[in-house]
Amino acid sequence: MGVARYIKNDKDEILDVILQSGIHIKPVYTRKDMEDAGFDPEKDLAYPGEYPFTRGIHPQGYRSREWTTRQYTGFGTPEETNERFKLMISHGQTGLNVAFDLPTQMGLDSDDPLSEGEVGRVGMAVDSLRDFEAAFREIPLDRIGAGLTINAVASIMLAMFQATSEKFGFKKDRVSATPQNDILKEMIGRGAWIFPVKPSVCLIGDTIEYSMKELPRTNPVSICGYHIRESGCSPAQEIAYAFQIANTYIEEVLRRGHSIDDFVRGFTFNLNIFGNLWEQVAKFRAARKLWAKNLKERYGAKDNRSLLLRGIFGGGGYGMTKAQPENNIIRGAYYALAAALGGAQTTALCSFDEAYTIPTPRAALLSLRTFQILMEEIGMRDTVDPLAGSYFIETLTKQMEEKIVEEMKQVDEMGGMTKAVETGYVQREVARQAYEFEKGVQKGELIKVGVNKYTEGEEMEVELHEYRLGSAEEQIRRLKEVKRERDNRTVAQLLKDLENAARAERNVMPYLLECCKAYATVGEMTRVFKEVYGEFKEPSIF
Amino acid sequence: MERKIRILVAKPGLDGHDRGAKVVAQALRDAGMEVIYTGLHQTVDQIIQTALQEDVDVIGLSIMSGAHLPICEKLMKKMKEKEFEDATVVVGGVIPTRDIPLLQKMGIEGVFPGGTPFDESIKWIKEHIKQRT
Numbered sequence: 304m305g306v307a308r309y310i311k312n313d314k315d316e317i318l319d320v321i322l323q324s325g326i327h328i329k330p331v332y333t334r335k336d337m338e339d340a341g342f343d344p345e346k347d348l349a350y351p352g353e354y355p356f357t358r359g360i361h362p363q364g365y366r367s368r369e370w371t372t373r374q375y376t377g378f379g380t381p382e383e384t385n386e387r388f389k390l391m392i393s394h395g396q397t398g399l400n401v402a403f404d405l406p407t408q409m410g411l412d413s414d415d416p417l418s419e420g421e422v423g424r425v426g427m428a429v430d431s432l433r434d435f436e437a438a439f440r441e442i443p444l445d446r447i448g449a450g451l452t453i454n455a456v457a458s459i460m461l462a463m464f465q466a467t468s469e470k471f472g473f474k475k476d477r478v479s480a481t482p483q484n485d486i487l488k489e490m491i492g493r494g495a496w497i498f499p500v501k502p503s504v505c506l507i508g509d510t511i512e513y514s515m516k517e518l519p520r521t522n523p524v525s526i527c528g529y530h531i532r533e534s535g536c537s538p539a540q541e542i543a544y545a546f547q548i549a550n551t552y553i554e555e556v557l558r559r560g561h562s563i564d565d566f567v568r569g570f571t572f573n574l575n576i577f578g579n580l581w582e583q584v585a586k587f588r589a590a591r592k593l594w595a596k597n598l599k600e601r602y603g604a605k606d607n608r609s610l611l612l613r614g615i616f617g618g619g620g621y622g623m624t625k626a627q628p629e630n631n632i633i634r635g636a637y638y639a640l641a642a643a644l645g646g647a648q649t650t651a652l653c654s655f656d657e658a659y660t661i662p663t664p665r666a667a668l669l670s671l672r673t674f675q676i677l678m679e680e681i682g683m684r685d686t687v688d689p690l691a692g693s694y695f696i697e698t699l700t701k702q703m704e705e706k707i708v709e710e711m712k713q714v715d716e717m718g719g720m721t722k723a724v725e726t727g728y729v730q731r732e733v734a735r736q737a738y739e740f741e742k743g744v745q746k747g748e749l750i751k752v753g754v755n756k757y758t759e760g761e762e763m764e765v766e767l768h769e770y771r772l773g774s775a776e777e778q779i780r781r782l783k784e785v786k787r788e789r790d791n792r793t794v795a796q797l798l799k800d801l802e803n804a805a806r807a808e809r810n811v812m813p814y815l816l817e818c819c820k821a822y823a824t825v826g827e828m829t830r831v832f833k834e835v836y837g838e839f840k841e842p843s844i845f
Numbered sequence: 846m847e848r849k850i851r852i853l854v855a856k857p858g859l860d861g862h863d864r865g866a867k868v869v870a871q872a873l874r875d876a877g878m879e880v881i882y883t884g885l886h887q888t889v890d891q892i893i894q895t896a897l898q899e900d901v902d903v904i905g906l907s908i909m910s911g912a913h914l915p916i917c918e919k920l921m922k923k924m925k926e927k928e929f930e931d932a933t934v935v936v937g938g939v940i941p942t943r944d945i946p947l948l949q950k951m952g953i954e955g956v957f958p959g960g961t962p963f964d965e966s967i968k969w970i971k972e973h974i975k976q977r978t
């Protein structure tokens with residue numbers, strides 16, 4: 304497993320197809336294949352909106368509601384980002400997905416020496432509430448939900464979001480945020496971790512517990528198979544690891560004495576869409592079913608709303624190429640098709656220029672148009688789960704289900720996801736496959752158009768987003784202003800209260816909210832956590 | 846016996862996207878080099894210190910965030926200050942073509958943007974180290 308392969312004879316006829324998840328594809332499927340795979344239409348399918356939800360979580364699919372579009376957006380100062388948000392909304396985007404710069408993701412202020420060169424580069428800079436106020440100014444937060452793509456300090460950002468929406472006069476039961484808030488996947492794939500595993504999971508528990516009572520429309524976690532797949536794992540592992548991560552967070556909240564049906568409907572997923580189209584569609588269908596089963600059988604959930612796998616199916620970054628970048632526009636369209644056929648609630652697409660830099664407005668709008676064309680022009684809203692009943696798709700969905708269960712079992716045998724991450728088991732598995740994949744591409748076994756076949760030799764000119772050095776200076780100047788103008792004694796006291804709460808293992812969210820309202824900075828709050836929790840040490844995987 | 850080439854694969858700065866660094870580390874190892882991987886979130890000072898301790902021939906930086914110019918500038922300046930100029934510095938990651946001459950001017954000898962075949966960077970390193978010794 305690791306690389307999708309085509310076995311061909313010398314006449315270029317395909318003898319076998321092996322998907323990345325390790326499943327062999329046959330040339331022709333019949334009813335017998337479905338039966339051999341154990342497919343039972345009553346048990347495996349039912350109707351859309353009914354258990355086990357293989358066909359989707361809404362009875363009417365996209366007829367009742369189109370998907371939400373949320374391009375990953377953010378750069379420079381919050382003011383610059385606010386302008387881009389408004390541009391995307393004016394062109395029909397229906398949600399936000401905020402990109403933060405690396406200092407913010409790592410809990411550092413813009414004037415920290417470690418932030419030098421990174422302020423506002425891959426996302427917008429946030430130091431204090433002032434920045435959230437600037438970023439969300441004139442955004443109808445009761446209508447537009449905000450994804451906050453941040454993990455180690457997601458609790459701080461959620462508090463910022465609440466403080467901002469309150470300040471703008473939105474009721475807290477009307478606003479909806481989706482902080483990404485999935486630290487285990489950061490430890491596996493994306494690397495923006497700060498604190499050790501245990502307190503990190505505890506912070507996630509705090510946000511879930513708090514949202515349950517205070518922010519009922521907020522989805523406090525978005526569990527990301529996405530980045531684990533980007534880092535190298537197979538589609539089956541993507542789902543298995545995401546579910547085992549989710550189980551870890553579930554158990555953290557159960558440990559606090561809450562009942563599963565009181566909180567789990569706030570869980571959402573972030574899953575990837577690149578690769579073999581059929582494998583992705585089968586993956587999404589199998590995932591919905593297994594998630595419902597996981598909740599029902601493993602955790603005894605009774606409320607139907609607890610069983611729904613909701614998510615953003617999008618991105619596709621690793622499928623995109625630097626060579627012949629315009630090809631990524633076409634790839635993106637196919638990947639978005641996979642998301643639609645897979646029944647995504649929300650989507651986003653990496654833009655064609657992202658192998659070079661963060662997207663230009665033109666590139667971001669092309670991604671948005673891709674979704675709009677799918678939904679408005681070619682019939683994606685016509686009927687729910689259009690591939691259901693296909694001999695091939697139903698067989699493959701059953702086979703994917705088996706593969707996912709196998710992978711989940713391996714993690715269970717290791718003692719759960721926390722152990723699997725602390726020992727580096729998943730990281731090793733992911734890195735090994737990333738290497739296999741790359742070797743496959745370089746040997747030409749795995750075709751990437753424009754990279755190892757149909758190459759053009761000449762490099763194409765791409766219009767690049769320009770990083771504005773001035774925005775870092777502006778950001779630092781504003782941070783200094785905030786520190787001058789706020790009541791520093793109150794801030795110091797509130798930070799002390801936060802520290803005491805963290806040490807006493809009380810839920811830190813109410814304390815963070817007070818700190819944010821008093822314009823304490825991200826760096827100051829993170830420093831408190833570092834003092835109390837310490838820092839994560841990466842396991843050595845080589 | 847010929848001494849194996851020692852190379853430090855380093856992730857400077859705050860970016861945690863390490864798929865590329867880990868893939869390249871495995872390829873260099875399979876090509877017979879001794880590879881030391883720093884792990885994430887390394888400061889320039891930490892990288893130089895590890896490079897000195899491990900007595901490496903090559904420092905390979907992997908940078909995806911777009912901050913390659915300021916990071917490389919800082920590293921080269923500090924290496925000069927410490928009179929640590931025996932190691933060859935190479936960089937890979939998301940590097941736009943137009944920045945390659947700027948990096949070379951700073952003294953970064955090899956630039957390998959994402960998608961560079963393993964064979965190409967391995968061959969470059971081997972030949973380059975041979976010439977230096």
